[in-house]
Amino acid sequence: MSRPVVGIIGNSYLLNDQYPAHAGGTMNSEAISCVSGCMPLLVPADPRFLSVEELLTHCDGFLLTGGRPNVHPEHYGEAATDAHGEFDRARDAITLPLVRACVESGQPFLGICRGFQEVNVAMGGSLYPEIRDLPGRDNHRMPPDGTLEEKFALRHVVSFKESGVFQRLMGSQKVMTNTLHGQGVKEPGARVVVDGHAPDGTPEAIYIEDAPGFTLSVQWHPEWDAANDPVSRPLFEAFGDAVRAWADGRKTQAVLKSA
Template sequence: MTNTSRRPVVGIIGNMSMLNDTYPVHAGGTMNSEAVAQVAGCLPVIIPADPRFVCVNELLSMCDGFLLTGGRPNVHPNEYGEEETPAHGSFERARDAVTLPLIRACVERGQPFLGICRGFQEVNVALGGTLHPEIRDLPGRMNHRMPPDGSLEEKFALRHPVRFTPGGVFARLMGAEEVMTNTLHGQGINRAGPRIVIDGQAPDGTPEAIFVRDAPGFTLSVQWHPEWNACGDPVSRPLFEAFGRAARDWATGLRHAA
């Protein structure tokens, strides 16, 4: 019998980092845990995204949903059939080895995930899409990277609108066809995977909101960072609330497609 008294467990994909420049850690931003616990109403558990320590089947059985977090390293271009160049930046191959098959398994099973920034890009790559290494170098595109200086409030400030497909999944969820978001990314979708639906774009045409066509579960993913001020932001809150409902449905044996 399913234990319905516990909070659904959300695995937060951790990133490799160096504490004090010397001690290796798998870390997850506090704001991710806050959004999962306080808005989604789930139990946050940081996952060491390294196949030496975890396997996809174990994660699927332990967690009711997954938060695919942002991170400074990028998905390796070999994962979408391209050669590495200096423009692609740094990589974290161990995370690629965990998240890409995890995403494909979640899509097949209907197990919910929410993709953020790098996680958004991982979803596209996992489903057969490609990435631009540096979108600010493309004609007509704005610089989507975070400001190099300033406080966290300044780095995560709302900087551009995102327009959703009228009547689409995101427009219905947000109750609006246009919202303001932050932007802290250098890469972006080049070619969308065959099942990836681009449901929201920045004014320069950069894809900002996607989901997986005909997936049996929740697959919403965004290029911005909704974990910042998730409790108070009118765009972030409904996104995490919907993700929390999907995780609760999974935990109780129901299914919730997005």
């Protein structure tokens, strides 16, 4: 049997300072294939090459990945500064309307790090350019040195709302996560429910209130060791279940239309 398709949103890069490429982390594909049980499909997120409508037609769900480029602050009414870092305007042009379309239709998505921030901005929210510069906040950035195991190591607790969506999914109100981000949610967007926080108050887990489909998004990187991590695995399994349900609904509608 064919597996449902998850579009993995890629980022634009310049390899060796001269070769333009679209890329996505192997661990994202591994998590989608091995834990969610879906077929990963890397998406070149650029409106020159594809449209949101095409993506909605050909994919059953979407993984909004992390990445070094940030959402451009013009999308939440602020001017760009050096603190905002690098941008990927082409990705913004695809993902922000894609999130809104999925929220409306119920097509499932899972947001990770930048993807988490994209969901908030798509719904009208804003971001802090640099969390570590805020009074009382910790440095959430990736350690500059060390192995991948050291960079993705568990670093802080995330506390969920009692009896909330994430606590029910994880089976615990407190979990340990990694942290590899510089920016963070400032003002939540319309219908964005902040369901989990780091100890310093930084939002870490959100979903869209009253959305008809799966909209869970996290600020940490659950794709790291997703098959074995007790926090990552249930998140990707639940996402896979949502994508299969959407794909089955498509098949049912197709059968009814042809009858």
